Amino acid sequence: MQALKYARAASVDEAVQMLRDGGPTAKVLAGGTDIIVLARERRRKVELFVDIKHIPETTGISYDSSNGLTIGAATPLYQIYGNSDVVRHYSALAQASHVIGGTAIQGRASLGGNLANSGPAGDSIPAQMALNGTALIAGPNGRREVPIVDFCTGPGQNVLGADEFIVSLHFPHPAAHSGSAWERFIPRNEMDIAVCNSATYLVLNGDVVTEARIALGAVGPKVFMVPTDALVGKPLTDETIAAAGEAAKATATPIDDMRGSVKQRKHLSDVLTQRTIRAAAERARG
Amino acid sequence: MTTANHFVLSAVINGEQRDFLADERDSLLEALRERAGIRGPKEGCNNGNCGACSVLLDGRLVNSCLVMAAEVQGAEITTIEGIASPEGLDPIQQCFLEEAALQCGICTPGFIVATKALLEENPTPTEEEARFWLAGNLCRCTGYDKIIRAVLKAADQKGS
Numbered sequence: 001m002q003a004l005k006y007a008r009a010a011s012v013d014e015a016v017q018m019l020r021d022g023g024p025t026a027k028v029l030a031g032g033t034d035i036i037v038l039a040r041e042r043r044r045k046v047e048l049f050v051d052i053k054h055i056p057e058t059t060g061i062s063y064d065s066s067n068g069l070t071i072g073a074a075t076p077l078y079q080i081y082g083n084s085d086v087v088r089h090y091s092a093l094a095q096a097s098h099v100i101g102g103t104a105i106q107g108r109a110s111l112g113g114n115l116a117n118s119g120p121a122g123d124s125i126p127a128q129m130a131l132n133g134t135a136l137i138a139g140p141n142g143r144r145e146v147p148i149v150d151f152c153t154g155p156g157q158n159v160l161g162a163d164e165f166i167v168s169l170h171f172p173h174p175a176a177h178s179g180s181a182w183e184r185f186i187p188r189n190e191m192d193i194a195v196c197n198s199a200t201y202l203v204l205n206g207d208v209v210t211e212a213r214i215a216l217g218a219v220g221p222k223v224f225m226v227p228t229d230a231l232v233g234k235p236l237t238d239e240t241i242a243a244a245g246e247a248a249k250a251t252a253t254p255i256d257d258m259r260g261s262v263k264q265r266k267h268l269s270d271v272l273t274q275r276t277i278r279a280a281a282e283r284a285r286g
Numbered sequence: 287m288t289t290a291n292h293f294v295l296s297a298v299i300n301g302e303q304r305d306f307l308a309d310e311r312d313s314l315l316e317a318l319r320e321r322a323g324i325r326g327p328k329e330g331c332n333n334g335n336c337g338a339c340s341v342l343l344d345g346r347l348v349n350s351c352l353v354m355a356a357e358v359q360g361a362e363i364t365t366i367e368g369i370a371s372p373e374g375l376d377p378i379q380q381c382f383l384e385e386a387a388l389q390c391g392i393c394t395p396g397f398i399v400a401t402k403a404l405l406e407e408n409p410t411p412t413e414e415e416a417r418f419w420l421a422g423n424l425c426r427c428t429g430y431d432k433i434i435r436a437v438l439k440a441a442d443q444k445g446s
């Protein structure tokens with residue numbers, strides 16, 4: 001490991017101050033499941049870890065039916081899929097949290113970390129986008145809120161400025177008769193990086209889709225939203241679901257790599273989109 | 287050469303209060319093995335893929351290679367050394383022996399600690415639940431079937 005120091009921040013302001021004092025080689029430490037590896041392998045120069053896990057606002061989950069869901073950015077994943085309100089009202093988020101890494105990773109890793117890493121295949125990011133999340137960011141100039149759809153700007157890149165970090169993530173309460181679902185494809189069932197992942201949130205009025213939010217990951221330089229014109233305002237049928245899948249396929253701009261080819265990823269964009277639409281619809285009806 | 291930043295790490299390890307010098311650069315795994323002389327947790331991949339370094343941190347299963355030693359100040363840690371009781375082996379360990387759920391043994395401390403955490407949370411796992419829970423622990427000898435047999439047998443015994 002590089003020569004580094006460790007500091008535990010007790011408040012958001014103290015964390016910002018520590019990051020400022022530490023300069024560009026001071027990094028936020030939440031679950032540490034990515035940044036510790038990056039530091040050890042010297043893929044990032046790190047001289048100071050600012051541990052944000054002991055700040056009240058960055059850990060824990062609060063939910064109520066008027067304000068929706070707020071999750072501290074450093075809250076470990078096991079608490080997210082272990083929370084009955086999240087499982088019930090934000091199913092896509094619970095599903096994604098349950099399969100990121102393995103059990104030991106889920107004991108530490110966080111949604112804030114997954115988002116801040118801004119990987120094109122980040123498993124929770126489609127769910128965070130489909131559920132219309134907002135990131136609360138703190139920094140030297142105070143606080144600001146950024147819609148999660150606007151957070152990532154490219155592979156490993158995002159809107160965080162110097163000495164800024166994510167404090168918490170907020171998700172509005174889902175509408176009546178809505179549902180969400182998340183799926184991914186990987187060569188084995190656990191412990192790998194997605195070849196494609198997808199999340200859908202939709203609202204039904206009878207059989208008609210009144211609102212839909214579909215996000216796809218691992219098939220472009222960043223996770224992105226799929227156009228939903230084929231679905232919204234129309235009855236949910238095999239034809240409209242297939243058309244939404246086609247739209248997903250058409251929007252995807254994947255690359256070939258060791259995990260999957262362009263052709264396979266295009267195909268998966270279609271298939272997983274259709275599956276998450278069907279699963280979300282089932283929950284909306286239930 | 288870089289300068290070491292030593293600090294006194296105080297934690298309850300396997301039920302015993304321990305205070306020892308560690309370096310701020312140390313992972314929990316390094317501090318346990320190199321500073322505290324607790325060598326049950328193994329370094330496999332050192333990046334969170336293999337689970338050989340699995341320990342319980344305040345009762346929660348973690349990869350000790352992905353935790354900084356400085357993070358665990360005041361915490362409670364259980365390694366493979368803390369699984370057996372003074373009376374004898376834990377049923378999980380006994381079942382691993384009886385089912386021959388190991389060959390070279392490098393992954394075994396991690397598997398047993400992870401199984402301990404599994405059975406605390408879910409005393410009667412299905413085979414699928416056991417395999418899912420243990421997906422972050424890799425074995426390159428046995429092919430897992432014997433391990434899963436041992437885990438399910440231990441669950442049976444603990445339940446009866």
